[in-house]
Amino acid sequence: MSGPEAEHRGPILTAHRAGLLGCHRCGRVWPADQIHCHRCNAHLRPPDRRRLQAVWAWWLAGLIAYIPANVFPMMRTQTFAGLAGNSEATILGGVVELMHHGSYDIALIVFVASIIVPIGKFMAIAWLATVAGRPATAEQAHSRLKVYEVVEFIGRWSMIDVFVVAILSALVQLGFVASIHPGPAAVSFALSVAFTMLSAQSFDARLIWRGLPLRTRSDPYDL
Amino acid sequence: MTHEDSYDLATGRGLIACPRCDALHVEEDLEAGETARCIRCGTVIAKPREGAFAQLIALAFTSMVLLVGAVFFPFLQVSAMGFGNASSLFDVALAFADGVLLPLVLAVLAMIIGLPIVRSFLLLYTLVPLAQGRQPYRHAARAFRWSEILRPWSMAEIFVIGTAVALVKVAGLASVHLGPAFWAFAALIFVNIASRAFMCQTTIWDAIEDAGQRTEFDSRPEGADA
Numbered sequence: 001m002s003g004p005e006a007e008h009r010g011p012i013l014t015a016h017r018a019g020l021l022g023c024h025r026c027g028r029v030w031p032a033d034q035i036h037c038h039r040c041n042a043h044l045r046p047p048d049r050r051r052l053q054a055v056w057a058w059w060l061a062g063l064i065a066y067i068p069a070n071v072f073p074m075m076r077t078q079t080f081a082g083l084a085g086n087s088e089a090t091i092l093g094g095v096v097e098l099m100h101h102g103s104y105d106i107a108l109i110v111f112v113a114s115i116i117v118p119i120g121k122f123m124a125i126a127w128l129a130t131v132a133g134r135p136a137t138a139e140q141a142h143s144r145l146k147v148y149e150v151v152e153f154i155g156r157w158s159m160i161d162v163f164v165v166a167i168l169s170a171l172v173q174l175g176f177v178a179s180i181h182p183g184p185a186a187v188s189f190a191l192s193v194a195f196t197m198l199s200a201q202s203f204d205a206r207l208i209w210r211g212l213p214l215r216t217r218s219d220p221y222d223l
Numbered sequence: 224m225t226h227e228d229s230y231d232l233a234t235g236r237g238l239i240a241c242p243r244c245d246a247l248h249v250e251e252d253l254e255a256g257e258t259a260r261c262i263r264c265g266t267v268i269a270k271p272r273e274g275a276f277a278q279l280i281a282l283a284f285t286s287m288v289l290l291v292g293a294v295f296f297p298f299l300q301v302s303a304m305g306f307g308n309a310s311s312l313f314d315v316a317l318a319f320a321d322g323v324l325l326p327l328v329l330a331v332l333a334m335i336i337g338l339p340i341v342r343s344f345l346l347l348y349t350l351v352p353l354a355q356g357r358q359p360y361r362h363a364a365r366a367f368r369w370s371e372i373l374r375p376w377s378m379a380e381i382f383v384i385g386t387a388v389a390l391v392k393v394a395g396l397a398s399v400h401l402g403p404a405f406w407a408f409a410a411l412i413f414v415n416i417a418s419r420a421f422m423c424q425t426t427i428w429d430a431i432e433d434a435g436q437r438t439e440f441d442s443r444p445e446g447a448d449a
Contacts (some may be wrong), residue, residue, distance in 0.1 A: 015246075023242075028239070101391075163389075190327060
């Protein structure tokens with residue numbers, strides 16, 4: 001087989017066009033009326049825009065869970081049994097606090113992982129689900145696949161903030177001196193990340209390529 | 224390419240569809256070290272490596288040992304003004320056993336400990352018979368599929384970065400010492416990276432299939448099996 005740079009210009013036969021159904025997990029090809037892949041036992045999904053309903057459902061669930069995650073406190077810090085004051089920090093508040101401490105690099109990690117990445121992910125999934133299956137050029141399809149791969153790769157990293165809260169609240173139980181308790185936002189943020197991961201996983205990357213013309217105009221074999 | 228009898232466009236035998244873009248390819252046996260990419264989108268379809276099964280088995284064992292250590296050894300020790308607290312992840316789980324946030328703690332523990340252990344076990348279950356050239360276990364296909372489904376949900380490496388952030392946050396409040404469990408997690412990152420580099424799903428699926436694995440369905444269509 002050829003290297004990645006050797007772009008294939010001829011007509012490409014897809015499993016769908018050939019009346020077959022490819023398994024999205026193991027790649028084995030089956031007749032279109034098959035329901036399960038007999039090799040890996042996965043449910044066979046036709047590359048169909050109807051599958052996008054699942055994407056939108058998880059997307060919406062993730063968006064709804066993301067609102068309380070930003071409004072409510074992520075954790076409560078109690079110092080000297082409340083005498084030195086209790087402080088509650090939301091996600092954004094935590095970032096600001098880190099910057100006050102002068103640790104800009106960590107503040108940046110938290111800011112990117114809990115604010116930039118989730119919002120970027122919502123926008124990217126919505127965009128992909130909107131344009132999926134629409135006519136596109138090969139270049140557009142390549143860039144959409146790249147966006148999808150980035151979304152799929154980066155989604156899990158938003159869990160950092162949840163882990164931070166879990167570690168801190170487990171560790172900082174120093175009785176009178178200080179104690180940290182997780183707030184309600186930790187749960188809803190974890191749910192939001194999980195829902196958007198499911199949303200990205202239910203998106204069928206094959207839809208990106210569905211709208212492509214089967215032959216390029218310059219194709220000499222064009223019939 | 225003329226493989227007229229090696230594939231069948233009616234039943235899909237001998238063909239592979241790219242999971243990313245659905246382009247059809249004729250299945251070919253690759254030499255170790257070769258890489259097969261999708262002709263349209265460039266996704267790596269197969270990348271067999273010499274001795275990959277044995278290496279994957281070794282790495283799965285390593286990660287199990289590290290994870291057991293990570294559960295029971297102290298993770299971090301924190302102390303401030305004479306008040307100290309050393310906790311292993313096991314203690315953490317017990318401390319939260321009656322709180323309202325128990326579901327969150329369970330989910331976190333599942334993602335950092337439970338799923339990695341389950342995945343290692345599933346991989347061993349699938350690969351050990353294959354590496355020895357024996358008939359795979361009965362549920363090998365199901366086990367390997369679940370191992371792949373669970374992959375994005377096992378988050379040990381994210382947990383390590385989370386720990387780093389937590390250390391900075393707590394630094395002003397108390398002094399913190401890293402325990403052996405932390406280093407076990409850090410080592411786990413490298414084990415995972417190596418495991419991912421050796422892993423080639425297509426090769427494993429082919430091996431399961433070639434070893435005569437029958438899945439739970441026996442309503443195989445005519446000719447799909449030939």
